[in-house]
Amino acid sequence: MSMFRRLAAALTLAGLCLLQTIPAGAAGLSDILPRFATDSYGDTEAAVVAVAASGDAQALPIIEALAEGRLLVAPDRRILIRDRAGALFDAATGQAAAPAAADLKPVRTNNRVRRSIEASLGGLSLLATDPGKRLESAQSVFKSRSAAALPALRTAIERERDPRIKRALIEAQAAIAFTAPGTPELDRIVAVGVLADRADIDAQAVLRSLPADASPRLKEVADRAIADIDRRLAVVGLAQNVFYGLSLGSVLLLAAIGLAITFGVMGIINMAHGEMVMLGAYTTFVVQELIRARAPGLFDVSLVIALPLAFLVAGGVGVLIERGIIRFLYGRPLETLLATWGVSLILQQAVRTLFGANNREVGNPSFMSGSFEVLGVALTWNRVWIIGFALAVFAVLLFVLRFTSFGLKMRAVVQNRRMAGSMGIRTPWVDALTFGLGSGIAGIAGVALSQIDNVSPNLGQAYIIDSFMVVVFGGVGSLWGTLVAAFSLGVANKFLEPFAGAVLGKILVLVFIILFIQKRPRGLFALKGRAVEA
């Protein structure tokens, strides 16, 4: 809150200063134009500055024409513009002019005039009708800090209605006021306030280039502002890191959540889990290819179509694996591990044979591309969607386990298989469906991961170890543990990266988990009671 109040105060102050320094009443074009006709460089230069400051819609074409030698003086001292096609226009009004006699003389320029032209051109695009262009030029003036742009800047600030652009303009003015020699002390201090509110690296750079004639007081104010900005940047950096960490965490959550079912709840070591993710990603690829070929208009909903299909494909393969292999190996976890590793090799090679070993292109639908900014933190849409999606999948899974009849049966079988069987639950089918559910969720994860990762036959391999780490860290059998573990590992990874680098950060996290498992072999959220012994 206080930040906004300060900003508002600074803006008002800056505005007041401006009003005092702006020359009273800009002259009209008709008064200025004749000075181009005097054929004196001094007059031409003065006219350029005056035209630029006039804020007239014709100002930009006039100065552009002058820069390219297309500003002409007619014998009757009228000023004309010849456009690039050769047609003539009246400079003051912009209306087509009758082709006059042959002896039109171009207004001559020398180096000084050309410098003035350049500065004015920069300033003039501040008045362009396109808001994007205005913002861009305000930012470029901020970077160049050229004092020649000041008059145009003042006019622009006066006219600007868009608050964002107005702020950029005022910041540019502050940057100039701060660095240009001879600015009054008070203006500079106001400028420091504006720059401090901008609070980014560029503003800091301006504040660091303290002019030579700065007073000790100004220096102190500037130093304080720099320190202020440092703090703000640290906070923004922190927020950015947390976001990246949450984003990585959501990816881990997506990859691990299916495993939390198959490994955590059923106790099956499914080394082919990563390949279920890969199948989901390839399902997305196939869906997008079909849509590209048959119905390009549906491209934006391709992911929505792919989601249920990926669930069915991966879930179906999961049921097949359970019925065909795993059910013979219950109670022999190490053998299960080896057999499912074999399944993963076969699936990888099958996909490689079908689709080739190279990465496949999966496109982002429009709502997932681009980025936006919240309080200085840049967020990309696809990451935001994936965070939301991971949480949604998690919520749905919790709901299924807790409030559906299938979830009830599943929990019953996990808690006491024989008792559940005696109550008439067909435990083999519950096993198969539970495994299918875990695999299907992995397939859904594949749809999301296809948006941010390379879709290749090795996709699953990249996630399998991380997924196991998440599940073990969180506590086997605890969905909430998986959630907490995924996000804390994601955030920890991203916070280690700046200090240790990406690879070393990952190694440190792995080592940490290895040590953690020694300390608490049952994970963060250990199940207590009889279930542990089962």
Place this chain on the structure above:
Amino acid sequence: MILSRLGRGTVLALAFLLALALAVPVLNLAVPPGSSFHVPTHWVVLVGKWLTFALLAVALDLVWGYCGILSLGHGAFFALGGYAMGLHLMREIGPRGVYGHPVLPDFMVFLNMKELPWTWWGFSSFPYALVMALAVPGLLAFALGWFAFRSRVTGVYLSIITQAMTYALLLAFFRNDMGFGGNNGLTDFKDILGFSIQAPGTRATLFALSALALALGLLVARLVVTSKLGKVLVSIRDAESRTRFLGYRVEHYKLFVFTLSAMMAGLAGALYVPQVGIINPSEFAPANSIEAVIWVAVGGRGTLVGAALGAVIVNAAKSWFTGVLPEYWLFALGALFIGVTLFLPKGVLGTLTTLRRPRRAAPTPAPVAQPAE
């Protein structure tokens, strides 16, 4: 006395290995190439490589087959031993590298490093490298086991931890900052103890050494498992809690056998590197370690000789497949994983033994699937 303790299978295997160590170099070097008894050099290299894999399999079988510790990180011990030998071979190159630097290997000159990292200290000496090839994997296994076994991390959890360990090492060795050649690893070796590494004589000697090392590994492992300690190991495998309640310090036994096994794997790696001429971080890949487990499973878990046999069978199949049907090797390997666990839980050797003497009491102790706690 000792022969009866070893058992007939092991004695046969040892005799066969000794014969191999003598015969193959002779058939390779002394018999002229035209003769039908000549063993070509590329066969010597290939089979020599399999023998080091077999030693790795024996090491793995010692912990998995007899103590129930399924390590998915034995490839890491193998690779560490290999790196120790690789470092020595790099130092042997001396000033003969492409850049001709008197001390630094080529990749360090390329990376603009000024001096050897401290980790390279002493590797110019062959005995030191050999000691390191055993000590580094041993120490790592000891440290990991010290923590894991004391906090009673068992079963699948231990497998996952060992897998994470080899994965972390894989990532670490990929980094150039480690000073071990990063992605490319160590290669371009010139000679070993003054003998050119490419020479047929050196290759034949390395082959003989591999065969002898495998024989030694089998002998040591066999002596361990037939000792009183070995009985305790088997009882830990079958009923860990019960063994603990009987008063045995389970974690000490596990730690001993795990460290011993890691050192055997390190020795295998040290013999592997001079024969293939390269060591790079991909040796740490978790997939390699799991593949080693399937060698043991194919040959027969808890048979030692079978593990060695399994390593040779699977690798021979791999060589054949990658030559004839490269596309289908992974299908075959995957099917092997599934088929062996479903239909051949005792492996080739275990099944053969059971088939041959179906009536006799007490066949090879087959691992109990579900430990009765």
